[in-house]
Amino acid sequence: MSDSAVLTTRPVPPRQLAWLRSEVADWTSQGIITPDQADRISRHYTASDHTRFSVGRVLLYLGGGFVGIGLIWLVAANLDQLSPVARFVAVTVLWLSFLAGGELLASRQASRPLVGAVRLLAALGIGAVLFQAAQSLQVPAFEPRLIGLWAVGALLHAYAVRAYAPFLVGILAGVTWWFAQPLWDEQSGLAVVVLFGAAAVLAAGLAVLHDGRLDSFAWAWRTVAGAMALLSLFAAAIPDIGEDGLTWSPWLVGALVAAGVAAVAAAVVARGARALEPAGAVVVLGVATLLGLWSTGSDTSDVDASDWMHAAVSVAAYVVLAVALVALGTVREHTALTWMAMGGLVVFTTFQSFAVFAPIVTGAWLFVVLGTVFLGSGFLFDRARRELVQALDTDTDTHTDGAAR
Numbered sequence: 001m002s003d004s005a006v007l008t009t010r011p012v013p014p015r016q017l018a019w020l021r022s023e024v025a026d027w028t029s030q031g032i033i034t035p036d037q038a039d040r041i042s043r044h045y046t047a048s049d050h051t052r053f054s055v056g057r058v059l060l061y062l063g064g065g066f067v068g069i070g071l072i073w074l075v076a077a078n079l080d081q082l083s084p085v086a087r088f089v090a091v092t093v094l095w096l097s098f099l100a101g102g103e104l105l106a107s108r109q110a111s112r113p114l115v116g117a118v119r120l121l122a123a124l125g126i127g128a129v130l131f132q133a134a135q136s137l138q139v140p141a142f143e144p145r146l147i148g149l150w151a152v153g154a155l156l157h158a159y160a161v162r163a164y165a166p167f168l169v170g171i172l173a174g175v176t177w178w179f180a181q182p183l184w185d186e187q188s189g190l191a192v193v194v195l196f197g198a199a200a201v202l203a204a205g206l207a208v209l210h211d212g213r214l215d216s217f218a219w220a221w222r223t224v225a226g227a228m229a230l231l232s233l234f235a236a237a238i239p240d241i242g243e244d245g246l247t248w249s250p251w252l253v254g255a256l257v258a259a260g261v262a263a264v265a266a267a268v269v270a271r272g273a274r275a276l277e278p279a280g281a282v283v284v285l286g287v288a289t290l291l292g293l294w295s296t297g298s299d300t301s302d303v304d305a306s307d308w309m310h311a312a313v314s315v316a317a318y319v320v321l322a323v324a325l326v327a328l329g330t331v332r333e334h335t336a337l338t339w340m341a342m343g344g345l346v347v348f349t350t351f352q353s354f355a356v357f358a359p360i361v362t363g364a365w366l367f368v369v370l371g372t373v374f375l376g377s378g379f380l381f382d383r384a385r386r387e388l389v390q391a392l393d394t395d396t397d398t399h400t401d402g403a404a405r
Helices: 014-029 035-044 055-076 084-107 112-136 144-161 164-180 189-210 215-236 250-269 272-293 305-331 335-357 363-404
Strands: 010-012 045-047
Touching: 014 035, 014 045, 035 045, 084 112, 084 144, 112 144, 112 164, 144 164, 164 189, 164 215, 189 215, 189 250, 189 272, 215 272, 215 305, 215 335, 250 272, 272 305, 305 335
Parallel strands: 010 045
Antiparallel strands: none
């Protein structure tokens, strides 16, 4: 059988291809592989014809986003020159055209950025159709339910065609609805904390369920889970955020139930350490809720022992969460989680310092203390990351040696 019959090529970014070829040359010079093997490895990979963040791709997505938002804006402007039925038909035709056009381009193997831009237009067009239908039915355009329906439509589109652009639209709309709907009737600081934590549980469970099936979707859900967990503890650490208690609503209960279902499903499906992700998010939800309920009842201008204790526990919990996210980002090769954790810790520590400690440690000394905290946190972060990477490398080498034997 000829080489061409069995050897398939795989496109990779040019930088990765250059690195691979330099490594292959080094392996060949050391006698690890033969020249023939080196040639077969090199021919297995080709340079892809696009980069992830190329100018053309950015412009296509920006263009798609502007056109889609423009459609929604036209609906909001009421298009008085047309009747409600004509407006609805016009917007629907545009949406269906984008929907069919994106899949037609994909079937003809058109440029991926172009396909993504048209699919983005279709995902935004769903919102235009929904808002126009609501306007025709005399439903207020600011109803959170419309955003929820938009999220559902965009996510259905994304999962039906395995498209990332509609998926991002669905996530953004879904996160907006997640908070807007429960807070529509009753605003509560503690409810915000609980919603952040519940969103972290839901997204973590969905990330685990997507692993190995839709890895790009899993990456996005894991990013949302990390962001929601950080925001949950951040909000919970605000002094007396839960002093008014928690006002229950059917939507809030539904959010907690959905998060619980996702966590249980992930625990059933996942194996090994993967099940720890939704479990960790559940812990974050519990800790954030308790911190939110912990009301010191004192004026921020007169910091007492209870304020110190609340701030100390909040900082400790946030540091533990940040370290856990750094570890998860290292294990999952998810760089965004690592940067979110470090950035979140900087913002959180700065906020706590000025909101709680500033009345005691003032002026230049506040910045000295704050800088010391950052230096210590940075040292611990870097050391933990190095030890984790070394442990993973050792574990990989052990498994490799065992398999060789």
